Amino acid sequence: MPPFSPSLRRLAALTTSSRGFHAREVLAKHASSSSSASSPVPVIPTCPAPTCPCSATPPNLDIDQKTPLNGTIAAYQKHILVGSGQTDWLSKIENEKHGSDWGHLVAELKRAVGRRGEFHDSVFLFPAFQHLFLDQQSPREQARNLAEYALGDTNRPHPRIRTQPITKPTILVCSHGGRDKRCGIIGLLLVHEFRRQLRSIYAHAATTVPEDETNAFDHQSINVGGVSHVGGHKWAGNVILYIPPGYEIAADSDQGQDRAVPTAAATTASRLRRNKVTSPLAGTGIWYGRVEPRHVQGMIEQTLLGGKVIEDLFRGGIDRQGHPLRL
Template sequence: MAPRLRIPPELLTATRSYATTSRRIPIPPPFPVTRSCPEPTCPCAEMPKGLEIDHAQNLNGTMAGYAQQVLISTGQSDWRSRIEEDGVDERWGMLGRGLKGMVGRGGKFSDPYNNILITNSSFPTSQASSSSNSKRASALLFPSFKYLPNIPLDEESLSRFVQAYLLPRTPHPAHDILPKEERDAMKRVQALESTFPDAADIRHSPTILICGHGHRDKRCGIMGPLLRAEFRRVLRGKGFSVAGDEGNGDGAVVDKVGHANVGVISHIGGHKYAGNVIVYLPPEHRFSGEEPGTLAGKGIWYGRIEPRHVEGIVQETILHGRVISDHFRGGIAPDGKILRL
């Protein structure tokens, strides 16, 4: 039998120490970070009692990955548990079902490496779309930061919409085994954007989204409207004009310096972390009146947000471009890369 190799204890200790040390090498976050949300400087709404919120799990990484979020304009603040079953006679319902049928499982543009998050929002349908005799609907796209007020709902037009805005510019390497013709059919066709002449870029106005899907989970149904009102109040106090209320004339999506769009949205996952908030900061958003910062063009997901945190989010993230790590669930970059701490 070969003699057993004996490692000197001091060498073994040194090796373990090195391994332990190497695991603890800090990796700088990909954006400016502040640990905790600052305490509010003025009275805010009361946190509802009795909600079962998970305060134990680390939130970082609890956001599901996606390539693009489609926000369908519905003009209402709650929907059936399964949004594809809602709005049967509404144009926005037709848009949701049509897109899910094309990019969802079994659809002709289904791609497990190009997850499209289809979400209803409280933003109203554009006036031109709602008054049109033809069937059209409105939607926003993030992190493309696009607003499409008039999307035709026939199958051919929806197919063009998916090809123009929702397919990846380059298919995932896992598809390299496919014939070239099939791979090409999976790529975005940017030339088709010209067939949607009303499409507009959102370059300046931050968009704040709060899950308020009460028919899916009561925690979000309670927190959504409460946080929307608080964001509107705080943003106005910071000098922003605000849009996002349905049915009152100031709900239309607007893009201009000093303006914010605030809306309630349907299920995005993580009810137990309510309130759930997404902050999309457009490419030319100015932080504290300066040049665009590291967060420009990105979307930041927050969880366990209470009314007392709203002022801190506005101050730290929207005004100063810093992520609050205690509430950070994940994020998305302009190229679709998922952000983690």
């Protein structure tokens, strides 16, 4: 899958669940009472302190620092993302229908898969890890086809939808200031910090390893996008990492030796020379809360490149089959 174009790095999200859709980003979540928790995943208790300078967290943000985060996401099985080309949205994204095709699609999609029942190629489906291309139809017809496909067996082709696999990690940050200013403030800082850290990692790696080994760590190949409300703004910043099936990490994921290396870029570059294994988090979506810029380096190192969940930031997760991940 190619990286998000600039317009697609700003996504609206919709979630379908037993309580209906959440607004802004287009996450599609559909709850199932028969879902069972999948097996445990590797964890570390806390996020390591950064070894490089990072943006400061703004003071006086009213963030809930006391409530345990584990299990604070709504149960869901599918997550739909729709590119909006915007950096912020109305409080309820379906109200964008009066001024945009994507808002009309979201409104129709909510109508199609919620409790009651001309668009671009910017629809993404997780944890199927698919980029969806919808036939040119009315938003209502597109929404009907999308709901039919997303809530069915995504391994079966749909006559009106073409698919392309998503093979690179996708990092989603709630930056929905129109819904809650905490997400708008810290979300934009986190998007910037993720992109800055990934650029730094890639720039160093490109000078220390063969060219054909740098592709997986090219920041242009790791999608980072601001999204609409995903729930839990009192725990801002909220971050979701979707790690594609088959994603490989260094065989030696022990951080002890790596953390002694003075820069994050050098740490990551050293990993590029090691043997690779499939990440234990491949095919999953990992939700984090109370994320600050100081956590970004550790999240990249530990979760993206190390295959470990950071326990004290973990809100919940989902595996490839749509089952919840629990610690």
